[in-house]
Amino acid sequence: MSKWVIFGGPLQERWPYCEKRCSYCNFNKYIPRNLDEQKMRNCLVQEAQTLIQLSQVKRITSVFFGGGTPSLANPLTIAAVLDTVSQCAHLAEGTEVTLEANPTSADASCLAEFQKAGINRLSIGVQSLNNTELKLLGRNHTSCDALRTLEEAKKLFAGRTSIDLIFGLPGQTNASWIQGLEELLTVCDDHISLYQLTLERGTSLFKQVHQGSLPMPDPDVVSEMYECSRHVLQNSAFHQYEVSNFARNVRALSTHNLSYWQGSQYIGIGPGAHGRFVPWGDGKVHREARIQTLEPDVWMKEVLAVGHGTRKRTELSKLDILEEVLMLGLRMDIGITHKHWLQFAPDLSLWDAFGESEEVKELEECGLLLLDDKGLRCSWRGLAVLDSLLLTLLNQFQKAWVEREKTFNQT
Known part of the structure; x- marks a missing residue:
């Protein structure tokens, strides 16, 4: 039998909706117009059932709700997916269940409801504490919003609250970047993820840089930012366990991402989700790379018709x-x-x-x-x-x- 069946693996769900599109983002995301969340919820549940059965997985080792902005979803939707997963495969008590959240869609009462729904780890898209940089990135939260959300999250998810930060912005200096990082270190929890800005073709920020209205980030300065960050975090007792991820202790590590980096098979559900697993239910014996249909309305039609919205399947060679x-x-x-x-x-x-x-x-x-x-x-x-x-x-x-x-x- 497959190691996937014996040992289990992670599941990740994509919530494709955002309040607005950030200037740097080219992910598969949509601004909701008359969203029927009950229909979306039913389709997420249906696809989870179908793909878990197809993989014949017996144990789910972690669940990650990404996006888009999954903190915009009703907590009942999160609870419904988790309930389905636990019915279709073993989901042990205490299994890591992560939710990505943006400060403007994650106030104290909302976070408490997500915790009741089964979330036990939070990843907050802080990105910066500089309001000018946040505006440049097209974020719809302020530094105060981020700090308030972070404080509330630490009360509910103590030791299991992570923050995302972006460096290498046009016009950003190493001094300003390190100043912001050191400020966050005084209030953060036990996990930090650092991501270098990538200017993606088709985004507003890419257009502004290539038209000359914003300066192109200097590769040498960006390299200095990353190197200085590593030393600052190391001096603050953060251990770099992955290229972009730092944790103060073992409990704070992202077990979901560790499974991914170790080449585990995983199921992806929701519009635009990616997966890697052997579809034993189809009689196949080779791992496939799977991509779900991008556009939410089309994806929902496909799920309602055949039980899942897999648009592309590629058999992976050894x-x-x-x-x-x-x-x-x-x-x-x-x-x-x-x-x-x-x-x-x-x-x-x-x-x-x-x-x-x-x-x-x-x-x-x-x-x-x-x-x-x-x-x-x-x-x-x-x-x-x-x-x-x-x-x-x-x-x-x-x-x-x-x-x-x-x-x-x-x-």
């Missing part, structure tokens, strides 16, 4: 899966252990793939990479330049895979 395990696993400070890697590639060890590579040895000598008895991982310095390391590592792995295939075919 090489596809191993490349994902490599790219995602190296995002974590612990990297990829030999034991974990062999679960995916029992006939091609990390030593076989990388041990004789001169390029990999050069990265080790430069203090960016470590390959030893523990496994393969980036150093502290290496995590900061992971994207450049992956080019070398993926190229080397593909060579090793070709050699492995030749040997296998000859025997």
